[in-house]
Amino acid sequence: MSLESVYLFGTCLIDAYYPEAGLAAVQLLEKCGLKVVYPQEQTCCGQPPFNSGFPRQSVAIAKKTIAMFSREELPVIVPSASCAGMIKRHYPSLMHDDSIWHQRAQGLAERTCELIDFLLDRLPFDQLKQAPRQVVALHQSCSALRETDSAKNWRTLLERMPNVEARLPQYAEECCGFGGTFSIKSPQVSLAMTADKCEHLMNTGANTIVSGDCGCLLSLSGYARQHKRHFEAQHLACFIAQQFEQVNTL
Amino acid sequence: MNFNDRITEALGNQSLRTNLRGAMDFLRSKRLLSIEKPDLWEAKRKQAGHLRQDVTRNLASLLERLEDNCTRNGMQVHWAENADQANQLILDICKQKAAESMVKGKSMASEEIELNDYLARHQIECIESDMGEFIVQLAEEKPSHIIMPALHKSQQDIASLFQAKLQEPADPDDVDQLIDIGRKTMREKFKHADIGLSGVNFAIADKGLLCLVENEGNGRMSTTVPDTHIAIMGLEKVLPDLNELPTLLHLLTRSATGQRITTYLNLISGPRRNDERDGPREVHLVLLDNGRSQMAADEALRSSLACIRCGACMNHCPVYTRIGGHAYGSTYPGPIGQVIAPQLNGEEKYSELSSACSMNNACGDVCPVGIDLPGLIRTQRSRHAQRSFKSKLEAGIWYLWQWLHLHPTLYRLARQAMSRRLIARLLIPGSWRSGRGVPVSARLSLHQIMAKRKQSSE
Numbered sequence: 001m002s003l004e005s006v007y008l009f010g011t012c013l014i015d016a017y018y019p020e021a022g023l024a025a026v027q028l029l030e031k032c033g034l035k036v037v038y039p040q041e042q043t044c045c046g047q048p049p050f051n052s053g054f055p056r057q058s059v060a061i062a063k064k065t066i067a068m069f070s071r072e073e074l075p076v077i078v079p080s081a082s083c084a085g086m087i088k089r090h091y092p093s094l095m096h097d098d099s100i101w102h103q104r105a106q107g108l109a110e111r112t113c114e115l116i117d118f119l120l121d122r123l124p125f126d127q128l129k130q131a132p133r134q135v136v137a138l139h140q141s142c143s144a145l146r147e148t149d150s151a152k153n154w155r156t157l158l159e160r161m162p163n164v165e166a167r168l169p170q171y172a173e174e175c176c177g178f179g180g181t182f183s184i185k186s187p188q189v190s191l192a193m194t195a196d197k198c199e200h201l202m203n204t205g206a207n208t209i210v211s212g213d214c215g216c217l218l219s220l221s222g223y224a225r226q227h228k229r230h231f232e233a234q235h236l237a238c239f240i241a242q243q244f245e246q247v248n249t250l
Numbered sequence: 251m252n253f254n255d256r257i258t259e260a261l262g263n264q265s266l267r268t269n270l271r272g273a274m275d276f277l278r279s280k281r282l283l284s285i286e287k288p289d290l291w292e293a294k295r296k297q298a299g300h301l302r303q304d305v306t307r308n309l310a311s312l313l314e315r316l317e318d319n320c321t322r323n324g325m326q327v328h329w330a331e332n333a334d335q336a337n338q339l340i341l342d343i344c345k346q347k348a349a350e351s352m353v354k355g356k357s358m359a360s361e362e363i364e365l366n367d368y369l370a371r372h373q374i375e376c377i378e379s380d381m382g383e384f385i386v387q388l389a390e391e392k393p394s395h396i397i398m399p400a401l402h403k404s405q406q407d408i409a410s411l412f413q414a415k416l417q418e419p420a421d422p423d424d425v426d427q428l429i430d431i432g433r434k435t436m437r438e439k440f441k442h443a444d445i446g447l448s449g450v451n452f453a454i455a456d457k458g459l460l461c462l463v464e465n466e467g468n469g470r471m472s473t474t475v476p477d478t479h480i481a482i483m484g485l486e487k488v489l490p491d492l493n494e495l496p497t498l499l500h501l502l503t504r505s506a507t508g509q510r511i512t513t514y515l516n517l518i519s520g521p522r523r524n525d526e527r528d529g530p531r532e533v534h535l536v537l538l539d540n541g542r543s544q545m546a547a548d549e550a551l552r553s554s555l556a557c558i559r560c561g562a563c564m565n566h567c568p569v570y571t572r573i574g575g576h577a578y579g580s581t582y583p584g585p586i587g588q589v590i591a592p593q594l595n596g597e598e599k600y601s602e603l604s605s606a607c608s609m610n611n612a613c614g615d616v617c618p619v620g621i622d623l624p625g626l627i628r629t630q631r632s633r634h635a636q637r638s639f640k641s642k643l644e645a646g647i648w649y650l651w652q653w654l655h656l657h658p659t660l661y662r663l664a665r666q667a668m669s670r671r672l673i674a675r676l677l678i679p680g681s682w683r684s685g686r687g688v689p690v691s692a693r694l695s696l697h698q699i700m701a702k703r704k705q706s707s708e
Contacts, residue, residue: 012655015696016665019687022696026703038700042277049500049648051609053641057648140612175568179608186606187681188254192261192572193608194685222686236701 005035007069007076009112011083012044013214014235015226017091021214025079025115027250029243032122036077039068045085052181062091063101066108073199076108079086079115079237082213085147114150114210116236120157123240128250131163136239137206138166139197139220142175142214154212154236165175169200178219194223202231212236253579253602260573266402273401277565280508281616294497299620301494302556305486309546309555312488313537314457319458323520325533333363336538340365340447340480342657343534346375349479353436354378355464355472357449358539358559359394359482362581362594365447376447377439379468381432394575396582397506402574408699416603436468446472446530450483451558452498453535456491460535462516464568470514479519479530485537486546486555498558501618505560550629554589556619563613563623568654569606576605583628585613589626592633603638604630665695 006029010022026036033046045065046058052061065087065204078084091105138158140151158166177183178195198220209231211217221233234242251259260266266555286289305312310534318328330336334361342350352369354360354376364378366387378387382399389411393399395649400408418431452461460481462469470483472481489495503509522529545551564570565582575583580600582590586657588607604627613623635641654660667673668691 010696010700016691018697019694021693021694023679023699026700038704040697040701041658043661046652046655049651051628052644052648053604053628053633053635054645054648055628055632057645057652061430062650064656102343122381137296142612144607146611146615160541173612174571175612177568177608178386182605182608183686184679184681186254186569187685188258188261189569189572189606190608190687193568218689219686222682222689226685228689 005037005074006038006118007072007074008038008074009042009045009065009069009078009083009087010038011078011080011214014079016246017218018195018214018235018238021237023081024235024237024241025077026120027125028115028119028142028237028244029077031244032119032250037072038076039224044081045086047083047090048180050090050094051179053088058195062094062105062150066091066104068113068124069108069111070104071153073107073111075118076112077115077118077230077233080215081114081137081141081144081148081150084112084114084150085143086183089147099209101122114144114148114153114212116157117148117150117153119240120153120160124249125160125162127164127247128161128243131161131167131247132162132244133165133207134243135206136208136210137169137201137204138172139169139201139209139211139216141173141211144212150212154226157236157240158210161240163243164170167206168202169197171200176216176220178196180215183219190219191223194219195227198227198229202229207231209233210236210239218222253577253606254428256577256579257573257606260577263320265338265404265407265505266574267401267572269404270621273395273398274565274571277398277508277561281504281562281565282508284322284504284510288540295618295620298494298497298501298618299556300487301497302558302619303553305338306490306546306552306555308541311487312490313485313671316453316458317537319456320345320453320520321458321459323458324523325520325535327535327537329537329539331539333540335367336363336482336536336540337365339536340482341374342370343478343480344369344372344445344537347444347679349374349478349672351375351377351439351443351470352445352447353377353379353443353472353476354383354470355446355448355462357382357447357482358393358581359449359484360447361393362484362540363538365482377436378438378442379440379466379472380464380465381429381468382434384432384436392576394583395561395564396559396575397416402576405434406532415585417458435494437441440475442475445478445480446474446476447480447482448473450481450487450535451502453483453488454490454492454495455488458519459492460516460518462518463499463512463514464516465507465509466516470516473516473518476535477530478532479521480534481535482536482538485539485542486557496648502558502560505562505616505618522535544594545590546702548593551589551593551626553621554586554626556621557586557590558584558619560618562616562618566612566616568608568610568612573606585623585627589623589630592630593603597633597637601630601634604628662695662697664696666693669693 046061049057095101144151176197
């Protein structure tokens with residue numbers, strides 16, 4: 001039997017700071033019976049210069065990414081709503097003055113899918129009936145809420161896990177203050193936002209925070225360490241994989 | 251003080267933070283409650299978006315039609331290219347009428363040209379009659395929000411202000427009493443003012459009508475009690491015909507204050523006619539350009555002229571929620587201000603505003619006419635990047651960054667280097683380090699993990 005294949009775009013933040021989230025994504029996809037193709041030449045989607053007002057410096061990277069993931073017409077799975085949003089929404093507009101590349105970008109945009117959106121109807125959650133009970137606070141990233149519309153699937157997925165109680169913080173739809181280079185260029189207001197987000201997440205009473213975007217996680221966990229707040233920040237892929245691991249079905 | 255200093259000051263002001271959060275919570279929840287049918291809302295948003303974008307493309311012809319029809323209705327129409335011309339025009343009218351005082355309904359266009367200061371220098375007293383504007387004027391401040399000018403103030407602040415400036419003792423817990431004090435002071439001024447000035451929410455081109463929504467009745471009084479009414483509007487406020495008004499009002503009032511309809515809806519069709527017993531004897535309409543026609547000609551920014559000034563973008567902006575309107579230093583704060591202030595108030599000073607945005611798209615999500623605010627802020631960032639030296643340096647860094655990310659081997663080396671604390675420490679900017687520490691990348695990257703996995707499976 002030949003397996004259905006998918007590409008994984010691991011994203012630069014996961015590659016460097018959260019490789020375990022990337023591995024968990026691979027394991028979950030394999031659990032769903034898929035073969036994961038991981039092109040070694042992948043780097044970043046090009047969002048940082050694009051959002052900072054330097055779109056020209058992201059065009060070449062976008063083209064490289066488009067070409068890399070167009071060798072075969074496979075779905076491209078991205079364990080980040082932010083990077084998936086960049087590909088789905090901004091690649092086509094970035095290529096607006098080049099009809100051939102625009103078309104290729106459009107093609108990739110249609111094949112690209114955020115990880116949880118892809119997994120939602122594929123994972124056998126009933127296997128988790130015997131798993132130990134878990135309480136988590138869900139941080140919905142702005143991209144998941146307002147770009148890829150994945151946030152509702154994040155909530156649904158956690159609801160479908162019989163052993164998990166997911167809590168939403170107050171101001172669940174407000175930004176955590178990361179915003180890429182915003183956190184470096186407007187550090188005071190960015191930190192004020194992160195401080196509030198941390199507080200609201202901790203007020204849920206959960207000790208574990210889960211989210212599907214590593215930018216938010218990096219900012220929240222960095223702030224927490226620096227300010228002696230104690231919680232664990234996990235990528236959703238890691239958290240889900242861990243649950244299956246606990247009942248030995250990963 | 252530069253923008254960053256003003257941000258720091260605002261963030262350190264705890265009572266401001268509390269007042270802002272409270273006001274934003276209130277406005278957000280009221281808006282949400284007023285949208286009963288989300289599907290209908292989306293349909294109307296789409297319709298209004300198309301309509302307003304059509305207006306931005308046909309401004310010149312619509313404004314000519316508006317001028318013709320307003321003139322036919324007996325109004326006197328004036329064109330002002332910039333703030334100086336608008337102020338001069340209004341002063342000339344005041345002089346013609348030998349006016350000593352003016353009452354003002356709420357008008358952001360008049361804030362934009364700083365009319366109060368200008369007229370005061372020419373010995374004409376301007377009295378703000380919108381309660382929020384009245385408070386801000388009394389405190390010798392500027393509005394911090396386009397719809398709720400005094401939302402940065404608590405009831406306690408207002409009671410102390412009335413005590414100090416009007417010698418009226420007031421109970422801070424009694425809102426009705428506070429409003430009564432304001433009303434009493436303003437009523438006196440209405441009786442004697444020679445001129446009433448107002449803004450315009452929409453101007454209907456094919457009827458020559460001015461539409462003004464408000465809740466306090468001060469708009470109706472400023473436009474009907476004094477003998478002369480001057481209306482001032484940014485020239486993007488024009489609409490082709492009356493059929494479109496209900497949709498836009500539906501969106502405007504819900505987005506702004508969460509109201510299904512405002513207490514007052516004024517449709518002004520010109521001065522008092524011979525057989526009429528009240529109303530102003532003269533109505534002047536000042537069409538303010540002040541950078542707008544340039545924006546209309548600028549393909550990349552034109553869509554921002556679709557704005558109907560509801561303020562929802564600032565109400566939902568997490569940055570505005572924490573720093574308030576004054577920190578921006580521009581007439582229009584928040585996301586829409588970040589987009590239009592460089593054009594209206596000067597690029598030199600205001601293009602840096604675009605930095606204070608986390609690209610969270612809460613603004614674009616609520617904009618009742620579907621303006622892509624984050625996209626426009628991105629455009630302003632790239633415009634800003636072409637202006638300052640620091641940005642040219644940054645452009646270079648991004649080229650280097652791009653080069654690195656186009657070469658997988660170099661990228662892997664750089665990533666490897668970032669797993670050394672010392673190197674990470676050197677490369678991570680201080681502004682990140684001070685609040686969030688030094689992130690050290692993992693010993694084994696995903697690339698390496700996946701390469702190993704592949705090897706062992708082969």
